[in-house]
Amino acid sequence: MADTSRGILLPVYVLADESFSMNPQRDELNAGLIALHESLRAEPMIAAKVRLAVLGFSDDVKVRLPLADVRSERHLPQLTMRGGTSYEAVFNDLLVRIPHDVSALKNDGYKVHRPAVFFLSDGQPTDDDDDAWQVPHRRLIDRAVTPPAPNIIACGIGDAEPRTILEVATNPNFAFVSVPGADLGRSIAQFFNALTASVVESGRAMASGNPELRIERPDTFNMAIDYV
């Protein structure tokens, strides 16, 4: 009989903006992914309880790392800059991907914590219709429609507007924007630092039977709600 008690996992999705405007920051983005990978591997007990996916989004979503155990992945794939910034593509993708991934983990005998999506963008959505992304977004975070609806932590840098970032995040405490005039490369590094710290802290909290998401504010970021 299959063992249905193999543990409780936290699925983490990193959604990175691959639009052309991010091109100057490509090295920082990829360095951030490597640092995240290394940090998790240095915390093997937490890495055992986390499954990480990396998705690059532009006009569509490209899977750079399907949901995986970082302990068995030697290298994280690289992000490649291309096209525009379709938020609609992101949320349509997650709407299918997350329930599918959660089912797969359960079939492997795991239980899951509510997934965490870390969303990083440097600009406003370029979707044809300004509100086009909000329809799949609403369905994604509605726990009646999508039972494993994720917590979304949204970070905006560069041209991203605080109001948009606030709308993407599932909780005002999960919405951050870089301080005006901040160096974009440095902001990206801080985003990954905070992402790593949040995953590690959440993993530790969950070890003690207290499975709440612990989110750290990136250093050079402010709460988006402070600007709205």
Added chain:
Amino acid sequence: MREPERDPRRQGQPARQQPGRRHARDPQSEIGRPGYGALDARYDAPWYDDAPRNDPRHDVYGPVSDDPYAAPDTYTPGHTYYPDRGRPDQDRSGHDRPGQVHPGQPSAGPGHARPQRAAQQSTDQADGQAQGGQAQGGQQGPEHEHAAQVWPPGWAPIVVDRPTTEFEPKPPGARHLPDTEFDGWSTAHATVRLASVRGYSHRYYGKPRQDHVEACVHAATGTVLFAVADGVSSAEEAEVGARLACGTALAVMTEHLDAGHAPQWREVLRTAADQLLMAAARRYGRAIDPAEAEKLFATTLVAGFATPAPEGLTASMARIGDSGAWLLAEGQYRPALGAKDDPAAAVVSSAVHPLPRVPDPPDQTQLTLVPGQVLLVGTDGFGDALGDGRGQVGRLFAQWLAQPPPARGLAHLLDFSRETFDDDRTLLALWPRTVQGSGAGSGPR
């Protein structure tokens, strides 16, 4: 067992004790180890095998085999090895021998010298290979008079499926809060075993065990009283809250029995909550609100008592929070206090409602325990790993708890190693001892 031959050249040479190591070496598991490098030279215990980290194929005494149970390359008289003995983690389906002390082996304690590789290692020395200063420092020391003693290999953690990371625990903080507690005894009617072990995560990060368990007997009525608590990790002094809740619950239950009536749950739980509130007020030196006490001392609690009954035992329990109780019979687990999780739920719920909150009415149950059944009361560190009881952990405990194990055996069993399960674990097990008048039933082995 065979004693290693004493070669004058080898006298007093400490050797590596392979069976005591936690798991076979995995170079990847070196990543992220806590930095104990500076302490290495001071550890001379047989199971301490962490040096030097940068080369997993060597220890301070020379090259090591990846398989501690493998026969040496060349048989050397005096080299103790175990050709017939399986690895402790050999059988992953749960057929290990937890807590077993191998008959005929002296049960040498920590600090005794290690003959395991004496012959090979001393040959290394004779060949002039470099040795650590610590290894040579004890040549004249009296402790090496015990060089013939072998640490029983049966104490390595029981591995279920994939083990958790291998590491040396960090101290739990400034206070004496032991890693593991266990106890075991029987009354005329009941056999009790209990154990509480610090979770791998708390060991890794140097936090105290926040679980607690207590049990005692009310002699006049032959009633066994017990309490299990899981301090909520977000509380600042969860370990204090858990101990206070257990102690209070036992004291109030005893008072009620002394007064000639069964423990009243509402009062037991209310008093436990009040004690947390009062302790918090004393800590802050002022009036506090319950939320402040919760921030300091929040804890789950299962309190219960078992009285002799014609069929075996009658057990009553009340709980606050997500600790649980199960009835184990014929390899099957039946939740006795409601399951923690809805198995159909999409994601695991994070809601915990701990003391000092007291729901009204409290979650309570009463059941009859007959011979062949075991009542298990445990924290979620055990409950999450048990799940529905049909997995490998469930089979492991069903196998070893069909009869009462030695108390230290329950502690060893509970300390199994399985990745992702790193919370503190606490378990109390209660067996009805005899059927009155018939003499049948289970007794401790």
